[in-house]
Amino acid sequence: MLNDTIAAISTALGEAAISVVRISGPQALQTASRVARLPANIRPRQAHLVQILDAEGGALDHGLMIYFKGPASYTGEDVIEFHGHGGVLVTQRVLERWLSCGARAAEPGEFTQRAFLNGKMDLTQAEAVMDLIHAQSTLALRAANEQLGGVIGREAAAMQQEIIPVLAHIEAYIDFPEEDISPETGENLKRRMDGVLGRAQKLIATSEQGRILRHGARTVISGSPNVGKSSLLNVLLGFERAIVSPTAGTTRDTIEEVIQVHGIPLRLVDTAGLRDSDDDVERVGIQRTERELERADLVIEVVDGSLGASAARLQLPPALVSRRILILNKSDLGIHADWAGEQGAIPFSCLTGEGTEALRDAIRAVIATAGPLATDHPIAINARHKAAFERCAERLVAARAALARNEAPEFIALEIREALQALGDVIGQVDVERILDVIFSTFCIGK
Ligand SMILES: Nc1nc2c(c(=O)[nH]1)N(C=O)[C@@H](CNc1ccc(C(=O)N[C@@H](CCC(=O)O)C(=O)O)cc1)CN2
Numbered sequence: 001m002l003n004d005t006i007a008a009i010s011t012a013l014g015e016a017a018i019s020v021v022r023i024s025g026p027q028a029l030q031t032a033s034r035v036a037r038l039p040a041n042i043r044p045r046q047a048h049l050v051q052i053l054d055a056e057g058g059a060l061d062h063g064l065m066i067y068f069k070g071p072a073s074y075t076g077e078d079v080i081e082f083h084g085h086g087g088v089l090v091t092q093r094v095l096e097r098w099l100s101c102g103a104r105a106a107e108p109g110e111f112t113q114r115a116f117l118n119g120k121m122d123l124t125q126a127e128a129v130m131d132l133i134h135a136q137s138t139l140a141l142r143a144a145n146e147q148l149g150g151v152i153g154r155e156a157a158a159m160q161q162e163i164i165p166v167l168a169h170i171e172a173y174i175d176f177p178e179e180d181i182s183p184e185t186g187e188n189l190k191r192r193m194d195g196v197l198g199r200a201q202k203l204i205a206t207s208e209q210g211r212i213l214r215h216g217a218r219t220v221i222s223g224s225p226n227v228g229k230s231s232l233l234n235v236l237l238g239f240e241r242a243i244v245s246p247t248a249g250t251t252r253d254t255i256e257e258v259i260q261v262h263g264i265p266l267r268l269v270d271t272a273g274l275r276d277s278d279d280d281v282e283r284v285g286i287q288r289t290e291r292e293l294e295r296a297d298l299v300i301e302v303v304d305g306s307l308g309a310s311a312a313r314l315q316l317p318p319a320l321v322s323r324r325i326l327i328l329n330k331s332d333l334g335i336h337a338d339w340a341g342e343q344g345a346i347p348f349s350c351l352t353g354e355g356t357e358a359l360r361d362a363i364r365a366v367i368a369t370a371g372p373l374a375t376d377h378p379i380a381i382n383a384r385h386k387a388a389f390e391r392c393a394e395r396l397v398a399a400r401a402a403l404a405r406n407e408a409p410e411f412i413a414l415e416i417r418e419a420l421q422a423l424g425d426v427i428g429q430v431d432v433e434r435i436l437d438v439i440f441s442t443f444c445i446g447k
C-alpha cells in the first residue's frame, strides 16, 4: 500500500491566489520529472520556479515546486508540493497531470495516515490535525495545538511506562509459582497502579471540555413570544465573529451558528420551529425543543424584565437548572419589582447593550462547571480517547482487586496487559516487543 505514490489538491477548490497540489511516495520525484522540467540540481526544501507541462509539452501552469526528501517530510516519504495559480480548472488540470504520470488520487486523510504509519506522529496527533482545522474558537485551537504537540500521546506513553514494570514484576511470578508476591511488593505494585488510575481519571475528566471545544456547547435560547429572543441572538452574533457552519440535516438543512464567548465555542441551536402556528408543525417544534433541551449544555432563558413575572416560565429538567441563565431583557424600560428575588438573573438590554459582559461571564461560568476549561488545562481528550482511558481504568481496577485477592499472577497480568493495550490504542500502538524487552533485560529472572 505504502509503495505507491499519492497526489491530491491540498487547498480548497475555488478561485484563490495560490493552490497547492501535494504528492507523496517513492515515485514523487520521478513523477515530477515527467510533469515539469526540473532544474538539474533540485535541492530538498528549496522552492524552485517551474512550469507544469501538459501531455503535448505545452504550458499548464507556472509555479513553485518544493521537494521534501523522505523521511524529513510531513508524511515521512518523498513529498513534492506544487504551489500554482489558484484557479479551479488550472489546479484540476495540474492534478490530472500528476495522476497520468504515475501518481494515484489520494484518499481523504491519506497524507496524514501515511505520516502516522511512517511514525511521524501518533494517532492523537493525527486526530489533532483535523481538530486544528475544525477549531472554531481560540480555546479549541489551543487544545488542538497542544494535542498536535503530543501532550496526550506523551501522557498515555508515560502511563504505559509506569505500568510496564508492574507487568514485568507480575510476569516474573508466573515463572516462579512457588514464590508468593510479598505484601510489600504487592503494596508497591498497587501504588503504581493507583498512580496511573489517577492519571486516567484526570484525563477522562477533560472529555466533557473536549466535546464542548470540538463541537461547541449546545446553547438553546428560549422564552415566550416577543421577549426579544431574536434580538438577543443578534447581540450574541455580534459578540465575536460568527462562523456560519451549514450542517446537513436529514430532513432539512439547519444552519447552526457558532459563536465564541471567552474563547469557548457555542453552538446556538435554532428553535425557530416553535413559532409556527400550524398545529402539527408546532408539535414537532416543541418536541424538537424538548429534545434540544435534553442535550443542551446551556439554556439562555429570556423574559421581558419590564413586565411582571406572571408569564409562563420554562420548565427545565433538574439537571439543567444549574445550566440556565435567566435574562431579564428590555431593562431599558425598567425592571419590574417581581424579579427582585431572582438569584443570578441578568438585567439585559438588546437596545443599550446593558448586561452584555455579565452574560459573557455567566456563560463562561456555566460551561466551566462541565470540567476544567482549557485555559488552565490545555488537555481536552476526545470520545475515542475517553473510551480507551476508561477501559484502561477498568482493567487497572480489576488488576488491583485481583492482586488484593491474591489471585494467580497469570490472571493479574492479563488485566494489566489489557490496560496497557488500551493506552496503546490511544496512541495507535501495538507493541509487545517493548514489554518483552523490559521483562528480559531490566528484570533479572535468574536471581
Ligand atoms: N506547504 C505546506 N504547509 C503546511 C503543511 C504542508 O504539508 N505543506 N502541513 C501539513 O499538514 C502543515 C505543516 N506540517 C508539517 C509538518 C512537518 C513537516 C516536515 O517537513 N517535517 C520534517 C522536517 C522537520 C524539520 O525540518 O524540522 C520531519 O518531520 O522530518 C512539514 C509540514 C501546515 N502547513
Ligand SMILES: Nc1nc2c(ncn2[C@@H]2O[C@H](COP(=O)(O)OP(=O)(O)OP(=O)(O)O)[C@@H](O)[C@H]2O)c(=O)[nH]1
Pocket (backbone or CB within 6 Å): 223, 224, 225, 226, 227, 228, 229, 230, 231, 232, 275, 329, 330, 331, 332, 333, 348, 349, 350, 351, 352
Ligand atoms: N425596549 C426594548 N425592546 C426590545 C429589546 N429587545 C427586543 N426588543 C423589542 O421587542 C420586540 C420583540 O423582539 P424579538 O427579538 O423579535 O423577540 P422574539 O422573542 O424573538 O419574538 P418572537 O419572534 O415572537 O418569538 C421587538 O420589537 C424588539 O425591538 C430591548 O432590550 N429593549
